[in-house]
Amino acid sequence: MPTRYWVGVVSRNHVQRGVAGGFAQVCHGKCAPLRRMSPGDVLIYYSPKTERDGGVPLKSFTAIGIVQADEPYQVEMTPAFHPFRINVAYDTQVEAAPIHPMLSKLSFTKQELPVHTLSIRESVATSSFHER
Template identity: 35%
Template sequence: MRYFVGVVHRRQAAMARAAGIVAFSHGRAAPVKSLAPGDRVVFYAPKTDFDGDPVQAFVAHARVTGDAPRERDFATGMTGWCRDAAFDEVTAAPVRPLLDHLSFVKNPRHWGMAFRQGKFEISGSDYRLIADALGVDA
């Protein structure tokens, strides 16, 4: 089992949860191909939407259940790649109180740099810290 952070807007995280899928980087195939059943994904939301208000919190937790990536419609005329996933009920966890404890944040003054990727792997200890903050039994 591996652990990942997916960086999406809060609205996108809610849509993924409602659809029971994980997807990253505007539906690109490569980010979901590297996942396996049982992998855990925590979603970080910088904003409510593309031009929305700041959120800066972890907002969702999922366990990958799909055996293989599949292509699906995300919106009229837009398709993308995803994996099926089961989501847990969570309480959003602001990122700032966790910054000094997350090993992937190399410079707390420039912590936002860590979240410039659409998806990245994290350590088990970082995952447990975030999962605990979300209220998920890790």
């Protein structure tokens, strides 16, 4: 199967937790988006803000990694919250890359004058990452 590229839309502080722990957790812990990923797929995180609740605008790609596991697994974060995760090997040398200079080259963005927006309806989407 060819490599697929996934974009997760997640606040930077949550991305940092995943990178430190070697896992991905998306869509408030849902399993279905992770099940669509396969070992060798590339996950790229886009962080609109520094923190989920509050924070400051960031609008940058904040992490990239390779999916390692076949199946998502469930963890207990609190007695009432058991999110699903999948193992990811992240490139820890990556620095945040602002999206603005790349907008016209990304296939999953659309230009709406005077601003560009991400045309992602879910918080995880697949992309071919071809240039326009």
